[in-house]
Amino acid sequence: MATEVTDGPAAGETNGAAVEKTVTFTAVKPQVFVESSKVSDAVAFYKSAFGVEEVNRVTHPKRKADQELPLLLSAEIKLGSSTILISDVSDDSAAPPKAVGSGLVICLETEDIEAAINTAVKAGAVAEGEISEGEGAWFGGRVGKVKDPYGVVWAISTPAAKKEGNVEA
Structure with a gap:
């Protein structure tokens, strides 16, 4: 089921009347960040622990100078009808600063x-x-x-x- 969010009068006007723009969301994909170079281990754990299926893997096109393996930007896993992204934490990742x-x-x-x-x-x-x-x-x-x-x-x-x-x- 998609969720719709409507933007208010600032979305535009027609003949002086406000036109509302509707945005439809089709999925929510939580992203879990793990210690750098541990994504493969995490995916293996989630397969063993929860029976997830890995459906996609995205690596950074350039290798880090100090790493033999390319940086894994994310692994997409499927659990039931839900999708979760598992990503390495790196200097240029979208991970929030670690907080308790x-x-x-x-x-x-x-x-x-x-x-x-x-x-x-x-x-x-x-x-x-x-x-x-x-x-x-x-x-x-x-x-x-x-x-x-x-x-x-x-x-x-x-x-x-x-x-x-x-x-x-």
Whole structure:
């Protein structure tokens, strides 16, 4: 499903009336930055831990003088119907400066949280805390967390039970 954002009256005018311009977004692609030259390792980890499929790889056309391998700008991985970009941090990357508490958590849904967490831990992730249930869980279902070797926290949850009635915004 695409999301549309409408620009206000500044978008243009026709016969004195404002014409709104609509922008349609077709995807959201989070980008995860890992330590330089670790993208291949990270992709291998995500394949093992979460069963991702690598669909594309983009390398910098010029090799760095101090590196044998070309700089990997990004690897595009597919997880379910979602796409995530994994990139090396470099001097010229778009990575924000490292900060504690960036607030990034990637959420995955599955019916078998225990198996998903065990698979991720066997691949090299670290389980964080216990599996939460009910009101204490973020999504109203069950949720557990793992931190991967690259510092990304993954919340693994069951789909939330659908509630009937009005939902407040």
